[in-house]
Each structure stands twice: as C-alpha cells, then as structure tokens.
Amino acid sequence: MLSEKMAAHYGTIWVKEYAREYLLTHGKNYSFENLLDIARGQIREEEAGIRTLQSQQAVGPNQKPLFIDTDMYVMKVWCEFVFDKCHHWILNRIAERHYDLYLLCNIDVPWVEDELREYPDLESRRKLYHYYKDLLVNQHVPWVEISGDYEERVQKAIAAVDALTG
Numbered sequence: 001m002l003s004e005k006m007a008a009h010y011g012t013i014w015v016k017e018y019a020r021e022y023l024l025t026h027g028k029n030y031s032f033e034n035l036l037d038i039a040r041g042q043i044r045e046e047e048a049g050i051r052t053l054q055s056q057q058a059v060g061p062n063q064k065p066l067f068i069d070t071d072m073y074v075m076k077v078w079c080e081f082v083f084d085k086c087h088h089w090i091l092n093r094i095a096e097r098h099y100d101l102y103l104l105c106n107i108d109v110p111w112v113e114d115e116l117r118e119y120p121d122l123e124s125r126r127k128l129y130h131y132y133k134d135l136l137v138n139q140h141v142p143w144v145e146i147s148g149d150y151e152e153r154v155q156k157a158i159a160a161v162d163a164l165t166g
Helices: 002-010 018-026 032-057 072-083 088-096 122-137 150-165
Strands: 102-105 143-146
Touching: 002 150, 018 032, 032 072, 032 088, 072 088, 072 122, 102 122, 102 150, 143 150
Parallel strands: 102 143
Antiparallel strands: none
C-alpha cells in the first residue's frame, strides 16, 4: 500500500511484490527452490520498472523516483526464516543492486489478513521486523523507520524521500 501511495504522490510508477503474483498463480505451498524463482521474478519486474521510468523520463524534464515494494533483503529474510538458508543468487543480487533509500515499516498497525499473508502472531512479526532492521543497520543505504497510522506512514515516507532528494 505504501509504495502505491508514494508513487501516486510523486506522479511516478512502483514495482509490485512479485511474490503475490507468483503465489496466486502457483499456490501458497512453496519450496526453497520456489523462492529463487520468486526472487528472479522480482528482479525482472524491478528491471522492467527501471526501463519504463527511463523511457518516460527521456521525454520529460524531471527525474522521478521509482518505488519498489520489496527487494532481495526480503527474499533473504524469507529464505532464512522459513528454510534456515539462502540462495547464493539472492545474496549476489544484494551485493550488486543499488538503492537510494529504504522505508522500514514498523509492526505498530494491526495485522490484516489476506489469502497470502503469513505470521499473524505478534512474536513472529517482531522477529521478522528485527531481522529487517538488523539488515538495514548493517548496510550503507539510508533508511527510515515508518510507523504510525496509515496517513502518518505516508507523511513520514514523503518527508524521508523529500529529505533525500531535497
């Protein structure tokens, strides 16, 4: 939801989470190997988003940001949380991809059930949040914690992007 709202605010595009499409097509029961397929699909979608944005900017005066709902850090955590290991391909993408800012969503809003979401319990959500936060603390790209109600989250995210592009 946040990526979509941010893209609308900045008049740009966003890259959806490929895992949702994959799991809706192939079913919710996934294997370790399926996570590699999902990671590759996410990178394909990201690259398509970059090409689309570049072609739009070729005719316009202003550079606009590209918002990406998820990345290989999410895939790393998913692999390790579920299977206690991660594909080297995912780790290599983490090392070579470049981003400008991460928005880390806190777990301070109620969990909302849908047909694909896992781990409704607060303990799992806390663990996952801390895995993500630890990854962000230990890398070089700026990041901002996004918390509060949904409108506060959008406003904090806008402030973070504006501060970066300032």
